[in-house]
Amino acid sequence: MSTIIEKIAEIEAEMARTQKNKATSYHLGTLKAKLAKLRRELITPSGGSGGGSGVGFDVAKTGVARIGFIGFPSVGKSTLMSKLTGTFSEVASYEFTTLTTVPGVLQYKGAKIQILDLPGIIAGAKDGKGRGRQVIAVARTCSLIYLVLDVLKPLTHKKIIEKELEGFGIRLNKKPPSIYFKKKEKGGINMTNTVPLSYLDLDQVKAVLGEYKIHNADLMFKCDATVDELIDVIEGRVYIPAIYVLNKIDQISIEELDMIYKIPHAIPISAHHEWNFDELLEKMWEYLNLVRIYTKPKGQLPDYSAPVVLRENMQTIEDFCNSIHKGIVKEFKYALVWGSSAKHQPQKVGLNHVLCDEDVVQLVKSG
Numbered sequence: 001m002s003t004i005i006e007k008i009a010e011i012e013a014e015m016a017r018t019q020k021n022k023a024t025s026y027h028l029g030t031l032k033a034k035l036a037k038l039r040r041e042l043i044t045p046s047g048g049s050g051g052g053s054g055v056g057f058d059v060a061k062t063g064v065a066r067i068g069f070i071g072f073p074s075v076g077k078s079t080l081m082s083k084l085t086g087t088f089s090e091v092a093s094y095e096f097t098t099l100t101t102v103p104g105v106l107q108y109k110g111a112k113i114q115i116l117d118l119p120g121i122i123a124g125a126k127d128g129k130g131r132g133r134q135v136i137a138v139a140r141t142c143s144l145i146y147l148v149l150d151v152l153k154p155l156t157h158k159k160i161i162e163k164e165l166e167g168f169g170i171r172l173n174k175k176p177p178s179i180y181f182k183k184k185e186k187g188g189i190n191m192t193n194t195v196p197l198s199y200l201d202l203d204q205v206k207a208v209l210g211e212y213k214i215h216n217a218d219l220m221f222k223c224d225a226t227v228d229e230l231i232d233v234i235e236g237r238v239y240i241p242a243i244y245v246l247n248k249i250d251q252i253s254i255e256e257l258d259m260i261y262k263i264p265h266a267i268p269i270s271a272h273h274e275w276n277f278d279e280l281l282e283k284m285w286e287y288l289n290l291v292r293i294y295t296k297p298k299g300q301l302p303d304y305s306a307p308v309v310l311r312e313n314m315q316t317i318e319d320f321c322n323s324i325h326k327g328i329v330k331e332f333k334y335a336l337v338w339g340s341s342a343k344h345q346p347q348k349v350g351l352n353h354v355l356c357d358e359d360v361v362q363l364v365k366s367g
Contacts, residue, residue: 007038008038011031011038012035014031015031015035018031025199025204025227026207029204029227030207030208030210032208032227032228032231033207033211033212033227033231034211036169036231037212039167039168061141062105062112063111063112063113063114064111064112064113064310064311065111065113065114065290065311066113066114066115066116066141067113067114067142067143067145067284067288068116068118068138068145068146069081069146069148070135070145070147070148071147071148072149072153072157072160073119075148075153075157075247075248076148076247076248076271076272077118077148079272080146080245080247080271081104081115083271083277084104085104085105085115103115104116108281108284108285109307109309110306110307111290111292111307112309113288116138118135118139119135139165139240140169143240143241143311144284144287144288145165145170145241145242147162147242147243147244149245149246149247150246150248151247151248151249151256152248152251158244169235169237170237170238171232171240172240172241172242173242173264173265175239177223177225177230177233178222178223179219179220179222179223179230179233180218180219180220181217181233182217182218183214183216183217184216184218186216188215188216189202189206189209189216189219190218191220192219192220192221193222194222195222197221197224197225200221200225200230204227208231208234209234212234214234241287241288242265243265243266243280243283243284243287244263245266245269245280246266246267246268246269247269247271248270248271249268249270249275250270250272250273250275267279267280267283288312289311289312290309290310290311291309291310291315291355291357292307292308292309293307293310293359293360293361294307294308294358294359294360295308295324295360295361295362295363296338296361296362302338302360307358308320308323310355315354315355316352316353316355317337317349317350317352317355318351320355321351321363328363328365331365332351332363332366333366334349334350334364335349335362335363336348336349336362336364337349337359337362338359339355339358339359340356341355341359346362
């Protein structure tokens with residue numbers, strides 16, 4: 001492990017020494033690619049050694065979405081989680097109480113959402129310190145991240161955690177770059193772009209791909225991408241929405257609270273007093289972008305008590321059928337839809353129809 005960390009330190013030192021200009025951009029691009037590869041090796045160490053160190057980290061996925069609580073030790077993650085879900089995670093006012101992942105389930109608007117209380121993160125996690133590697137590996141699988149911060153400690157905490165997550169290829173509150181990338185067997189590197197590229201050229205792209213031993217691929221740039229964004233696409237990095245949960249607001253003044261509200265993606269709360277939980281949950285729903293669909297049996301009123309909850313980018317009639325039972329699609333004839341996705345009430349639709357929140361669906365089987 002130390003050799004990988006040493007290599008990372010060497011590359012970072014060389015990048016710091018190198019001046020940024022047009023002439024060095026090619027060299028910096030290859031260094032960034034090398035750095036990304038080493039970081040990936042750090043998070044997925046080869047060989048079976050150290051299998052016992054990850055105890056309690058592999059948690060089976062349940063519910064329609066997964067939220068990870070990340071923060072420094074003793075900022076109130078465990079208290080917040082136990083108040084939201086009723087799951088007990090060991091709580092104490094000293095640092096490093098939670099040592100493994102503690103899962104819980106939150107019921108909200110008819111949706112079951114899995115919540116993971118991850119161990120406290122420390123500076124240098126991306127370099128293999130503490131339990132940081134496993135924490136960040138679990139964080140990559142989340143649909144949303146709650147960055148729990150102590151409102152009394154300055155926002156340097158926020159910067160450190162963001163830096164750690166960025167170092168492991170987790171991009172917070174950013175949109176993925178519009179780059180089409182596909183490896184192929186032969187034919188070399190074929191690169192096209194629909195917009196002018198001011199940061200990349202063919203030679204630079206080839207140099208970055210060469211670091212990954214990719215010599216045959218199709219690339220199409222639909223945005224003015226940087227080297228970092230190209231590496232993101234090759235590495236398959238994850239883009240996750242995040243909410244900054246600023247805890248312990250019972251210890252600050254109203255004036256300070258007004259200042260906190262100006263921070264983007266932030267929600268101030270008090271986990272101990274359960275203040276502002278409704279806004280926190282509403283924001284969670286908005287960021288997860290979930291859709292509730294109500295079922296309507298023929299000749300009966302819609303069932304509003306148990307909606308079928310669909311994830312983002314999986315909101316067609318076909319996805320709705322599959323979430324109820326995989327065999328429904330085979331017998332599907334058409335569906336009747338009432339709600340904002342229908343042009344008229346009801347609208348007769350096929351499997352490709354995209355549903356909106358709180359639509360009502362009646363399925364009609366063939367035969």
